[in-house]
Amino acid sequence: MKLAYWMYAGPAHIGTLRIASSFKNVHGIMHAPLGDDYFNVMRSMLERERDFTPVTASIVDRNVLARGSQEKVVDNITRKDAEEHPDLIVLTPTCTSSILQEDLQNFVDRAQEASVADVLLADVNHYRFNEMQAADRTLEQIVQYYIAKARKKGDLPEGKTAKPSVNIIGISTLAFHSHHDCTELKRLMADLGIEINEIIPEGASVLNLKNLPKAWFNLVPYRELGLMTARYLEKEFGTPYVDITPMGVVETARCIRKIQQVINAQGANVDYENFINEQTLHVSQAAWFSRSIDCQNLTGKKAVVFGDNTHAAAMTKILAREMGIQVVLAGTYCKYDADWFREQVSEYCDEILISDDNGAIGDAIARLEPSAIFGTQMERHVGKRLDIPCGVIAAPIHIQNFPIGYKPFLGYEGTNQVVDLVYNSFTLGMEDHLLEIFGGHDTKEVITKGISADSDLGWSRDGLAELNKIPGFVRGKVKRNTEKFARERGIGEITAEVLYAAKEAVGA
Numbered sequence: 001m002k003l004a005y006w007m008y009a010g011p012a013h014i015g016t017l018r019i020a021s022s023f024k025n026v027h028g029i030m031h032a033p034l035g036d037d038y039f040n041v042m043r044s045m046l047e048r049e050r051d052f053t054p055v056t057a058s059i060v061d062r063n064v065l066a067r068g069s070q071e072k073v074v075d076n077i078t079r080k081d082a083e084e085h086p087d088l089i090v091l092t093p094t095c096t097s098s099i100l101q102e103d104l105q106n107f108v109d110r111a112q113e114a115s116v117a118d119v120l121l122a123d124v125n126h127y128r129f130n131e132m133q134a135a136d137r138t139l140e141q142i143v144q145y146y147i148a149k150a151r152k153k154g155d156l157p158e159g160k161t162a163k164p165s166v167n168i169i170g171i172s173t174l175a176f177h178s179h180h181d182c183t184e185l186k187r188l189m190a191d192l193g194i195e196i197n198e199i200i201p202e203g204a205s206v207l208n209l210k211n212l213p214k215a216w217f218n219l220v221p222y223r224e225l226g227l228m229t230a231r232y233l234e235k236e237f238g239t240p241y242v243d244i245t246p247m248g249v250v251e252t253a254r255c256i257r258k259i260q261q262v263i264n265a266q267g268a269n270v271d272y273e274n275f276i277n278e279q280t281l282h283v284s285q286a287a288w289f290s291r292s293i294d295c296q297n298l299t300g301k302k303a304v305v306f307g308d309n310t311h312a313a314a315m316t317k318i319l320a321r322e323m324g325i326q327v328v329l330a331g332t333y334c335k336y337d338a339d340w341f342r343e344q345v346s347e348y349c350d351e352i353l354i355s356d357d358n359g360a361i362g363d364a365i366a367r368l369e370p371s372a373i374f375g376t377q378m379e380r381h382v383g384k385r386l387d388i389p390c391g392v393i394a395a396p397i398h399i400q401n402f403p404i405g406y407k408p409f410l411g412y413e414g415t416n417q418v419v420d421l422v423y424n425s426f427t428l429g430m431e432d433h434l435l436e437i438f439g440g441h442d443t444k445e446v447i448t449k450g451i452s453a454d455s456d457l458g459w460s461r462d463g464l465a466e467l468n469k470i471p472g473f474v475r476g477k478v479k480r481n482t483e484k485f486a487r488e489r490g491i492g493e494i495t496a497e498v499l500y501a502a503k504e505a506v507g508a
Contacts, residue, residue, distance in 0.1 A: 006358045006378055008333035008396060014039055015134030016092040016122040017055055019142065022172040022201035027086040027117075028055040029077055031104065032094040046402050047173055056080055073104070077111035077119060088142070088206050089115065092122045118206075120145060132224040132308070133336060135172065139201055140228040143209050147236070150210035157214055164263045164270075165195040167215040167233075169241075170226030171202040176311065176395045177409050178202070181221060184408035188246070192259065192272060200229075213237040217262045221245055221410055223310045224334065240265075246410050247314035248322055248418065249286050252279075279412045286415040289423075290322055298426055299324040304368060306331040306353070306361050306375040307394025311409070313344040315374050315393050318418060320348035325422075328368045329353055331361060358382075366480055372425045377401070387476030391425035457483050462496040478503070 013030060017039045020028035030037060037057035044053050058076040077089055089111075093104055105121050112119040123141055124134040150156040166189055171182045182199065189196060197215035198204060218233060218241040220226040230241035240262050246255035253276045260272045280287050289295050303325050305316045312332045319325040330345040331353030332338070338354040345352060353364055362382040365373060373383045373390040377398045383390035392401055393409075408414040459467070470478050478499075485502035486494050 008356050008358070008376065008378070010131040011095060012124045012126045012129045012131065012134035013092045013094045013122075015129075015131035015136075016090065016124055016138045018131070018135050018172050018174050019138040019201050020088075020090040020092070021054055022203070023088070023142075024203055024205050025086050026054065026088045026090060026206060027080050027084050029058055029073070029080065029089060029091045030055060030094060031058045031060065031073055031091065031102075033060045036094060043174060046397075046399055048402070048404075054084070054086070073107045074111045074114075077107075078114045081111075081115040081117045081119075086117045088118045088120060090120050090122055090138070090142070092138075093124070093126060095126050118145070118149075130336075132334070135225050136228045139169075139225065140232055142206060143200070143212065143229050144232060146206055146209035147212070156210055159214070160216055160266075161195060161197060161214050163195050164193065164266075164268050165197040165215045166259075167197050167212055167218045167239075168199045169218050169220050169229050170222045170224075171199055172225060173202065174395075175222070175225070176308075176393075176397055176401060177403075177407055178222075180403075180406055180408040181410040181414070183406070184411035184413050185219070185221065185246075187413075188256075188411045191275065192256065193270070194259070194263070213239060215239060216266055216268075217242060217259070219259075221310075222308075223337065223340070224308055245310050245314050247311070247414060248318040249280055249284055249412075249415050250321060251314060251317065252411060252415065284412040284415040286322065286419045289419050290324075294423060295323055298423070300326060301372070301426060302326050302328045302368070302370040304329045304331075304361075304365050304370045304373050304375070304379075305349070305393075306333075306373070306379055308332060309334045309337050309341050309344075311394040312375075313341055315418070316345045316348050319374070319422065323422060326350070328370055329364055331355065331364075369477060369480060372422075374422075374425065386480065389425045391421040393421070457486060458493045460493055460495045463494045463499055466496045466499050 013032070017028045017030060020026050021043060030039070040053040040055055043049065056076060058073050073091070077091065080086070080089060091104060091108055108119050108121045120142065122138050124137055129137065147156070168182065168185055171178050179202070182202065186196060198208060198212055200209070212233060218230045218239055220230045220241055220243040222245070223243065227243060230243070233239045234241055242255060242258050242262060244251060244255040244258055246252040256272050256276055260270055264270060303319055305312050305319065305327055309332050312330060316327050316330040320327050327349040329351040330349040332341045333356040334341065335354055335356060341354065342352055353361060355361060358378045361379065365379070365382055365388065366386060370388060373379050373388055374393045375390060376394050376396050377392055378396060380390040380392055407417050409417055467475065467479060482494055482499050482502040485505055486498055491498055
């Protein structure tokens with residue numbers, strides 16, 4: 001067993017609660033010990049919500065362990081039904097409830113008899129699925145439930161909307177720039193003359209899920225959330241879906257052309273080529289920037305990309321195909337979808353890493369010494385230790401990645417944001433070098449610990465003193481080369497003499 005001190009994806013119940021709290025007038029009940037209810041704090045802080053998060057913890061305590069928790073869970077469900085008057089209450093199991101082997105479906109059945117709201121148990125195995133897989137499954141389960149309910153009541157609408165329309169599936173709380181992406185996608189659909197049928201789950205009413213089959217097609221911008229629902233709707237109603245992420249100039253155009261193909265196959269007669277050309281040349285600055293001297297100066301620079309499947313694959317293509325930057329490694333922590341990722345990025349990078357071990361990606365970055373990193377907040381921390389700038393492109397994320405200002409990553413405005421992120425990431429750090437030359441702040445103390453938790457190298461006082469004399473813009477590289485030199489020779493402590501020997505070995 002290995003202790004996970006950092007995780008790329010949270011446990012399954014976080015995914016379920018993300019879906020429940022994204023819907024309008026849906027309440028989540030979490031059956032867990034005190035302390036596992038951090039979701040409420042996390043969501044209210046990061047999303048800066050004005051209202052309380054609609055999630056209640058049904059606490060597992062010593063009394064529950066002694067007598068069982070059936071009455072407590074049922075009472076919490078019926079109490080919230082009376083207090084909040086929700087349309088739906090979702091009970092999510094947790095690792096604790098799974099260990100206790102409690103019959104939560106029986107709890108739900110009992111609570112349903114005394115509740116006005118619909119009561120649903122999230123059908124997610126907490127030992128097999130992580131946050132993203134659970135979110136995807138929970139969304140599909142809720143959609144299936146309300147489609148079946150409407151069909152049973154004879155309340156399922158027939159036929160499609162008069163004009164081409166779309167369901168945007170996968171916009172949720174606690175996602176990377178998801179709300180801004182949604183605004184950009186709505187703007188894009190309006191420009192294409194496509195009506196929005198439903199957006200789920202964020203801000204949607206479960207009572208309107210019966211209307212999903214009316215759309216001409218479904219758009220799934222993020223591979224991690226929405227694909228299961230889109231595939232269900234395709235199987236059940238024949239609704240086609242587009243799962244091309246419109247991130248970057250090339251992929252945005254490819255997504256629009258796929259939409260054109262899908263709706264023309266259903267009787268429309270649209271041609272979006274003029275729109276694509278206009279947006280590419282005059283709205284997006286990315287195409288112009290790729291031909292500018294600033295971007296030419298980045299040609300051949302090395303980058304490492306790591307994140308979820310959607311953003312890591314898209315950023316790898318943008319860097320390699322649109323900006324001429326060498327991606328020496330592209331990776332993802334979505335191990336359950338590794339084949340898709342490999343197929344997407346194999347021709348655009350030198351090396352692929354599929355791992356949810358942040359130490360492995362940290363060691364790879366230290367070995368490859370890229371000019372910039374594009375990853376999660378974890379890779380940003382790695383970059384800080386190695387003096388390599390990092391642009392954050394995917395969750396796990398920090399509050400700074402929930403900007404109040406408008407910063408979409410999708411669509412044509414998103415291309416501008418991505419270009420700014422790439423350019424600023426590669427040029428970041430130059431100001432520190434200038435400050436060291438002209439004065440303005442104290443020389444930074446070098447971090448000499450290795451990236452891996454099991455690193456055993458140390459630096460002596462005279463070694464540190466010599467290292468701090470080296471200009472900041474090359475200090476990180478000298479440090480890494482010296483540590484590599486020491487490891488190869490079994491040296492445990494790096495002194496000034498070892499530093500000099502390492503410099504001579506590389507001809508510096």
